[in-house]
Amino acid sequence: MKKYNKRWMVCCGLFVSLNILPATVHAQFGDTNPDPDAPIDGGIGLLLAAGIGYGVKKVRDNRKKRTAQLH
Structure with a gap:
């Protein structure tokens, strides 16, 4: 039963972190010198x-x- 609970918690943690991560991380803030x-x-x-x-x-x-x- 502990193994099942641990696996469930890991899956939930991954799910939540992967859904929140894109909202908080930005690849670029913008081009400071547009060409x-x-x-x-x-x-x-x-x-x-x-x-x-x-x-x-x-x-x-x-x-x-x-x-x-x-020809």
Whole structure:
């Protein structure tokens, strides 16, 4: 019976502490120096490179298609 009571108390204690803990603990208090500018150069560069690669592929495919139709 003591084992059951001890297990019950541990479970209740964990339940209560895990429900109260998120309300009392904060990961951050806020940004003291907000940065209004977002770095977008990496994403734009990748999109530009992908667009150029896709365009080159389409041009090559069209040229192959035209040469195959002529012969």
